[in-house]
Amino acid sequence: MEFSSKLLENAVLEMSNLPGIGKRTALRLVLHILKQPMQNTTAFTQAILDLKNNIKLCSSCHNISDHEVCEICTNPDRDHQTICVVEDIRDVMAIENTRTYKGIYHVLGGKISPIDGVGPSQLKITSLLEKVKQGTCKEIIFALSSTIEGDTTNFYIYKQLKGFDVETSTIARGIAIGDELEYADEVTLGRSLLHRIPFEKTLKSL
Numbered sequence: 001m002e003f004s005s006k007l008l009e010n011a012v013l014e015m016s017n018l019p020g021i022g023k024r025t026a027l028r029l030v031l032h033i034l035k036q037p038m039q040n041t042t043a044f045t046q047a048i049l050d051l052k053n054n055i056k057l058c059s060s061c062h063n064i065s066d067h068e069v070c071e072i073c074t075n076p077d078r079d080h081q082t083i084c085v086v087e088d089i090r091d092v093m094a095i096e097n098t099r100t101y102k103g104i105y106h107v108l109g110g111k112i113s114p115i116d117g118v119g120p121s122q123l124k125i126t127s128l129l130e131k132v133k134q135g136t137c138k139e140i141i142f143a144l145s146s147t148i149e150g151d152t153t154n155f156y157i158y159k160q161l162k163g164f165d166v167e168t169s170t171i172a173r174g175i176a177i178g179d180e181l182e183y184a185d186e187v188t189l190g191r192s193l194l195h196r197i198p199f200e201k202t203l204k205s206l
């Protein structure tokens with residue numbers, strides 16, 4: 001792509017660094033921004049800067065939050081004895097959209113994937129075990145995507161929880177094998193949570 005302006009080229013290059021944005025789309029977006037009033041662009045860039053400067057990870061569940069502890073963890077109406085283990089914030093959003101789950105979450109920040117060089121120590125597993133050790137948690141629900149990496153992660157955590165007085169369950173496989181949680185429709189995901197099954201029952205299929 002030949003550019004008549006270095007400024008235009010820089011903006012397009014930066015934009016095309018975003019996932020799913022090719023050079024042509026980047027050019028279309030940049031030209032769109034150019035046509036917008038300055039106040040729109042200021043609001044847009046300020047929102048991104050505010051996000052980068054001020055966003056926090058909840059010190060308890062590691063969900064993305066505006067505060068030290070997120071609004072789900074501080075909500076007294078949630079069931080703090082039930083912890084749903086998910087991969088990332090998109091899964092929290094998907095489950096919250098079902099409006100059927102009243103417990104709290106634990107965001108691992110990924111799944112165990114030796115191929116990608118991700119081991120248990122790179123995930124937020126220790127803090128989950130700490131919560132269980134404190135004895136305030138009655139049930140752990142594994143809600144990772146049903147992929148090999150998801151199953152491996154579930155099993156790893158399950159083994160770590162042995163000997164602790166906590167129930168483990170996993171969402172029912174209304175979620176198709178290999179599906180990512182965030183793409184499941186709300187009704188399917190909601191039902192999968194309601195009809196969760198004891199984790200032990202899934203072990204034979206591993």
Ligand SMILES: [Zn+2]
Nearest residue numbers: 058061070073
């Ligand atoms: Zn939280």
